[in-house]
Amino acid sequence: MKQTDLAYIAGILDGEGSISITNRSTGIKLQGHSLSVSVINTNEWICKWLHFNLGGYCRVRVNGLGWGKRDIWEWNVQARKALYFLELVLPYLRIKRPQAELAILFQGHKKKGQHKNPEDKSTEEEQRLLMHNYNSGKAKSRDESKRNGI
Numbered sequence: 819m820k821q822t823d824l825a826y827i828a829g830i831l832d833g834e835g836s837i838s839i840t841n842r843s844t845g846i847k848l849q850g851h852s853l854s855v856s857v858i859n860t861n862e863w864i865c866k867w868l869h870f871n872l873g874g875y876c877r878v879r880v881n882g883l884g885w886g887k888r889d890i891w892e893w894n895v896q897a898r899k900a901l902y903f904l905e906l907v908l909p910y911l912r913i914k915r916p917q918a919e920l921a922i923l924f925q926g927h928k929k930k931g932q933h934k935n936p937e938d939k940s941t942e943e944e945q946r947l948l949m950h951n952y953n954s955g956k957a958k959s960r961d962e963s964k965r966n967g968i
Contacts, residue, residue: 819871819906827868828910834859837904837917838953839924839946850934851942853925855903856894865891873899901925917952920945 831837835857842849857868862878869876874895881887895903904918911918924945927938934942951957 823871824907825910827872828907828912830857830859830864830868831855831907832911832913834864835914836953837900837914837921837949839921839942839949841946850939851924851946852897853900853921854894854896855900855921856892858890858892860888860890862889862891865893868893872903874903897925897928916957917949920949920952924949 835855838854838856839851840854842852857864859865865876865878868874872895874893876891876893879890879892881890901922904922908915908918908922924942927941948957
């Protein structure tokens with residue numbers, strides 16, 4: 819993919835995207851945590867272009883009938899594919915750079931097929947909470963903290 823395309827995609831992610839670490843559970847029991855990256859937009863072309871170039875899935879959410887109501891398109895990628903995607907766009911991200919760095923760290927530590935010890939589960943939960951704080955504006959990036967003398 820061309821650098822200009824990656825920069826364009828990073829801009830889309832910064833403005834219309836979401837990076838999250840969520841709990842995975844079956845019933846009451848927590849199974850672990852998972853990484854997800856999504857872009858939600860009313861433009862079908864963006865969703866399908868991301869899907870074609872980066873995989874994941876693209877779906878439409880019918881937003882309602884009537885004047886002014888538009889369908890919403892969502893592109894989503896998870897786990898290792900999300901890691902690959904974030905590594906590609908990281909150099910071009912501005913707003914969501916702290917979330918992307920945390921997500922890369924989170925997914926990079928996951929080992930397929932290995933059972934987690936309690937320390938790993940605790941670290942994943944801490945990363946999930948930090949991601950939540952980044953997304954809600956409660957946490958500052960390291961760069962912001964340095965600039966503000968924190």
